[in-house]
Amino acid sequence: MSLHDQDDLALRHAQEERLRAAWEPPRGLFLRWTDTNNNRVGVWYTLTAFGFMLFAGVLALIMRTQLAVPDNDLVSPATFNQLFTLHGSAMMFLFAVPMFEAVSIILLPQLLGARDLPFPRLSAFGYWSFLLGGVFVLGSIFFNVAPDGGWFMYPPFTTRTDLSGLGADIWMLGLSFIEVSSVAAAVELIVGILKFRPPGMRLNLMPLYAWYILVVAVMILFAFPPLIAGDLLFEMERLLGWPFFDASKGGDPLLWQHLFWIFGHPEVYIIFLPSIALFAMLVPTFSQRHLLGYPYIVLAAVGTAFLSFGLWVHHMFATGLPKISLAFFSAASQAVVIPTGVQIFALIATIAAGRVIFSTPMLYATGSLAIFVIGGLTGVMVAIVPFDWQAHDTYFVVAHLHYVLIGGTLLPLIAGLYYYWPLITGKKLSDKLGRTAFWIMFAGANLTFFPMHFSGLLGMPRRVVTYSAELGIGWLNMLSTAGSYVFAAGMLVVVVDLCLSPRRAKAARNPWNAGTLEWLALPEDENWGIRSVPLIETRYPIWDQPDFMRKVDEGRFFLPDAEEGRRETISTTVLDARPLAVVRLGGPSWLPMMTAFALGGVFIFTTYHLYWAALASGFLTLAVTLRWLWTTAEIPEKPLKPIGHGLELPLYISGPQAPGWWAMFITMIADATAFSGLVFGYYFFWTIHPEFPPPWADGPGLGWPMIALAITLAGWVATIMARTMNKRDAALPTRLLLGAAGLLSVLAIPAGLAGPWLSGLDPTAHSYPAIVWTLAIWTVAHSGVGAIAQFYALARSLAGRMTAQYDADIRNVTLYHHFMVFTAIVTWCTLGLFPEVA
Amino acid sequence: MIRKLHSHIGSLQATLWTLIVAPTTWAVHFLFSYLWAAVYCAKTGQFAEEPLVYWVGTGLALLVIAISGYIAVIQSRVPGDPAPHEHSTESDRLRFIAYSTMLLAGLSFIGVIFTAAPVLILEDCR
Numbered sequence: 001m002s003l004h005d006q007d008d009l010a011l012r013h014a015q016e017e018r019l020r021a022a023w024e025p026p027r028g029l030f031l032r033w034t035d036t037n038n039n040r041v042g043v044w045y046t047l048t049a050f051g052f053m054l055f056a057g058v059l060a061l062i063m064r065t066q067l068a069v070p071d072n073d074l075v076s077p078a079t080f081n082q083l084f085t086l087h088g089s090a091m092m093f094l095f096a097v098p099m100f101e102a103v104s105i106i107l108l109p110q111l112l113g114a115r116d117l118p119f120p121r122l123s124a125f126g127y128w129s130f131l132l133g134g135v136f137v138l139g140s141i142f143f144n145v146a147p148d149g150g151w152f153m154y155p156p157f158t159t160r161t162d163l164s165g166l167g168a169d170i171w172m173l174g175l176s177f178i179e180v181s182s183v184a185a186a187v188e189l190i191v192g193i194l195k196f197r198p199p200g201m202r203l204n205l206m207p208l209y210a211w212y213i214l215v216v217a218v219m220i221l222f223a224f225p226p227l228i229a230g231d232l233l234f235e236m237e238r239l240l241g242w243p244f245f246d247a248s249k250g251g252d253p254l255l256w257q258h259l260f261w262i263f264g265h266p267e268v269y270i271i272f273l274p275s276i277a278l279f280a281m282l283v284p285t286f287s288q289r290h291l292l293g294y295p296y297i298v299l300a301a302v303g304t305a306f307l308s309f310g311l312w313v314h315h316m317f318a319t320g321l322p323k324i325s326l327a328f329f330s331a332a333s334q335a336v337v338i339p340t341g342v343q344i345f346a347l348i349a350t351i352a353a354g355r356v357i358f359s360t361p362m363l364y365a366t367g368s369l370a371i372f373v374i375g376g377l378t379g380v381m382v383a384i385v386p387f388d389w390q391a392h393d394t395y396f397v398v399a400h401l402h403y404v405l406i407g408g409t410l411l412p413l414i415a416g417l418y419y420y421w422p423l424i425t426g427k428k429l430s431d432k433l434g435r436t437a438f439w440i441m442f443a444g445a446n447l448t449f450f451p452m453h454f455s456g457l458l459g460m461p462r463r464v465v466t467y468s469a470e471l472g473i474g475w476l477n478m479l480s481t482a483g484s485y486v487f488a489a490g491m492l493v494v495v496v497d498l499c500l501s502p503r504r505a506k507a508a509r510n511p512w513n514a515g516t517l518e519w520l521a522l523p524e525d526e527n528w529g530i531r532s533v534p535l536i537e538t539r540y541p542i543w544d545q546p547d548f549m550r551k552v553d554e555g556r557f558f559l560p561d562a563e564e565g566r567r568e569t570i571s572t573t574v575l576d577a578r579p580l581a582v583v584r585l586g587g588p589s590w591l592p593m594m595t596a597f598a599l600g601g602v603f604i605f606t607t608y609h610l611y612w613a614a615l616a617s618g619f620l621t622l623a624v625t626l627r628w629l630w631t632t633a634e635i636p637e638k639p640l641k642p643i644g645h646g647l648e649l650p651l652y653i654s655g656p657q658a659p660g661w662w663a664m665f666i667t668m669i670a671d672a673t674a675f676s677g678l679v680f681g682y683y684f685f686w687t688i689h690p691e692f693p694p695p696w697a698d699g700p701g702l703g704w705p706m707i708a709l710a711i712t713l714a715g716w717v718a719t720i721m722a723r724t725m726n727k728r729d730a731a732l733p734t735r736l737l738l739g740a741a742g743l744l745s746v747l748a749i750p751a752g753l754a755g756p757w758l759s760g761l762d763p764t765a766h767s768y769p770a771i772v773w774t775l776a777i778w779t780v781a782h783s784g785v786g787a788i789a790q791f792y793a794l795a796r797s798l799a800g801r802m803t804a805q806y807d808a809d810i811r812n813v814t815l816y817h818h819f820m821v822f823t824a825i826v827t828w829c830t831l832g833l834f835p836e837v838a
Numbered sequence: 839m840i841r842k843l844h845s846h847i848g849s850l851q852a853t854l855w856t857l858i859v860a861p862t863t864w865a866v867h868f869l870f871s872y873l874w875a876a877v878y879c880a881k882t883g884q885f886a887e888e889p890l891v892y893w894v895g896t897g898l899a900l901l902v903i904a905i906s907g908y909i910a911v912i913q914s915r916v917p918g919d920p921a922p923h924e925h926s927t928e929s930d931r932l933r934f935i936a937y938s939t940m941l942l943a944g945l946s947f948i949g950v951i952f953t954a955a956p957v958l959i960l961e962d963c964r
């Protein structure tokens with residue numbers, strides 16, 4: 001096929017018919033929910049997160065109504081505790097983070113000229129997990145069992161089952177489930193950005209939105225797993241009585257604070273950077289020029305990501321840690337101002353250098369920046385250690401955090417909503433309603449939160465259900481309450497604007513005259529994403545590449561057809577976006593939803609102590625996951641496929657070139673991070689105890705851990721040999737080796753548990769046996785998964801789905817086992833050798 | 839000699855991994871500082887008398903960052919296509935990564951100094 005073939009109108013129509021058929025969404029009352037296309041799933045995801053936000057907002061209004069006048073008794077103290085906990089948790093876990101992932105699921109493929117993300121079914125799985133988990137957590141308030149320990153759930157209050165009820169379990173398990181789906185989405189986004197860019201879009205041409213999302217997704221990979229590890233310890237304490245945070249049994253509540261804030265501070269940037277990413281898209285559009293300082297923005301994004309991990313202790317300034325530790329963190333808190341300043345400066349410089357069109361999205365962008373800056377200033381105040389000792393746990397902090405969050409996430413998202421609505425629906429929102437809503441919300445936010453600085457300094461503690469009239473802060477609180485209703489009214493105007501949208505006429509294509517790829521989308525939505533995958537030569541192709549839109553539309557670029565009726569897109573290299581392969585994507589299926597519900601069952605049944613049901617749900621999850629995996633890495637009917645312009649690309653790739661390998665690699669990094677959270681726990685206990693392991697504890701000994709390590713190493717070697725044999729096309733040795741490796745992995749389980757078991761370590765007695773058991777169980781569980789992986793590869797080989805040429809399965813399994821060996825070495829050496837040297 | 843070194847450096851690969859060498863060094867140094875102080879204070883109740891190890895470690899970190907920055911400076915000047923260096927070419931991509939690496943090295947350098955400064959001033963664990 002050459003360029004001129006596309007002059008043939010009949011051919012073009014035929015191609016369009018085939019593409020349309022391949023991307024045909026499932027229809028019907030039930031079947032439509034099996035859809036996996038990003039434009040559908042992303043929209044469900046966004047709407048759900050928006051709904052959760054509104055729900056959390058209603059909870060806030062109830063709180064403000066209670067606080068309007070002194071000595072009020074509209075809600076009971078117990079309910080109030082549930083209200084602020086659920087409001088804070090929902091805003092952070094069910095709105096801010098998922099919202100950015102949801103929006104990215106919609107936008108990224110468009111931005112990258114791809115037809116979909118690498119793993120559409122994984123997105124769908126993430127969505128169903130999110131929906132189920134969110135409804136589970138939020139629904140608890142209707143049964144008066146919502147979590148009530150504050151959004152950071154500090155023990156010991158929350159771990160003592162006599163002091164806190166089901167709510168704490170709902171928080172831990174419900175939100176862990178959502179964290180898992182957040183990590184899944186992060187994997188999807190990273191692989192999408194690295195491997196699914198259009199040909200020619202080298203790293204230096206990537207839209208800034210993609211840079212930010214890459215950075216944020218990597219941050220999620222390192223921030224969420226420690227929290228998941230913390231959740232795990234937390235639930236072991238609550239359900240089984242393993243005393244990790246119980247000071248009377250050698251535990252320490254500070255461990256939770258560490259694990260929580262290693263997540264919690266980066267979280268602030270995880271939800272703030274995507275907002276800057278939105279600005280970085282709309283500022284150039286409305287200034288009608290390239291964004292200034294592209295490398296500086298990348299510096300800022302990457303720099304912020306790193307530095308933000310050096311801040312966690314600043315939430316623990318009041319806990320009496322050594323001053324020197326506080327000083328390190330205070331230093332990093334000041335250093336992070338540099339990259340934050342750089343980004344805002346680049347945006348302002350671009351606005352100053354262009355002819356600004358002061359549209360509604362721009363109004364929201366500038367307004368939110370103003371609010372954010374106020375929050376930033378008070379943030380610098382509380383980052384100064386002595387001031388924090390004064391303001392800690394007062395309404396001053398509530399004011400600070402809401403300025404940051406409203407200026408840093410809520411209003412920017414509405415800027416994004418007004419900007420991208422035409423992309424998704426083909427229709428513009430009303431400028432008049434949008435601007436009205438902006439001014440109402442802007443006034444409302446300031447009226448709500450500005451007075452809180454004063455009520456805080458006058459001594460109003462946060463999280464109180466009421467206050468006495470003598471404090472003299474009644475009028476400040478009345479102002480805040482009035483403000484919150486004003487804010488809600490503004491939000492209502494936005495909702496009304498959205499509801500009016502279906503009655504409006506379609507707007508023109510690319511209504512803001514933007515320069516980036518996503519605006520290729522047609523007002524009357526086609527499900528195929530992009531008509532042909534373009535060759536990119538500049539950062540703003542619609543502006544700078546002549547005839548760009550027409551060439552895309554006429555299929556004059558790559559992959560303009562779907563000859564085999566399959567959903568396909570192009571995968572390219574990481575640095576230079578050279579075409580590598582045509583990747584076939586998963587279509588509509590029940591499997592993602594079923595997996596999500598089965599996995600959700602594990603978490604939900606555990607909450608209610610229905611362990612047998614949870615176990616059954618676990619086996620169901622395993623079965624559905626294997627069924628799902630079985631459909632992946634399929635062997636194509638022909639090795640190569642032409643994509644136009646004389647190019648032919650393979651239909652199958654494996655190893656470090658393949659998206660699946662990257663997904664495994666990234667998932668395992670997250671897994672290793674969670675593991676290091678547990679290891680941190682072990683050594684943390686060592687630092688707080690004068691003698692650790694405690695002298696009376698004579699386990700797990702040296703022998704069994706070393707045996708477990710040796711077995712794991714042997715299994716690893718066997719796996720690597722199997723990979724080599726498979727490459728040489730020696731099927732029989734491959735299968736024998738895989739079988740042996742699987743058996744070794746199974747053997748590693750009893751060997752690993754034998755140490756703590758035979759030495760009679762009682763995990764409920766003290767934090768030492770508890771953490772030993774935890775590390776051992778974590779590691780043998782990984783051996784178990786490793787065994788399943790090895791037997792899976794064996795089955796694939798037997799079924800003829802894995803051969804010397806088509807070897808993705810065994811390469812991914814080997815990759816898993818590299819991480820497995822790392823985990824085993826750290827665990828078994830820590831458990832076996834460290835007591836010898838300590 | 840210098841010219842040869844420069845042309846050798848110019849031909850080195852610049853990737854997403856080399857981009858994060860400097861900030862990763864900062865992170866390692868930061869973690870090391872934190873653990874060093876925390877373990878010392880918890881286990882001995884006082885600061886190291888002569889934190890020589892600490893300064894050697896800090897010097898090493900600064901050195902790694904400086905080298906990463908130096909390589910980046912040279913790479914970011916590799917001659918190639920005409921300005922504004924925003925095209926889909928090998929040399930523009932190299933220059934971009936190098937330039938960002940250089941900026942990150944600068945930020946990380948400041949970061950390490952910020953981290954180490956308190957050790958100069960503070961002398962005990964309280």
Ligand code: HEM
Pocket residue numbers: 057060061063064084085087088089091092095096149150151152398402405406409410445448461462463464484487488
């Ligand atoms: C105008 C809208 C909002 C109002 C009126 C509001 C109101 C409140 C109130 C009254 C509290 C309880 C303070 C206390 O008793 O200590 C609170 C806490 C909190 N809010 Fe909001 N809020 C709003 C928006 C948001 C948004 C958009 C976010 C995040 C994206 C957010 C995150 C939080 C968090 C994390 C807490 C702390 C919860 C805790 O103490 O555990 N809020 N908010």
Ligand SMILES: [Cu+2]
Pocket residue numbers: 264265268311312314315
């Ligand atoms: Cu923080």
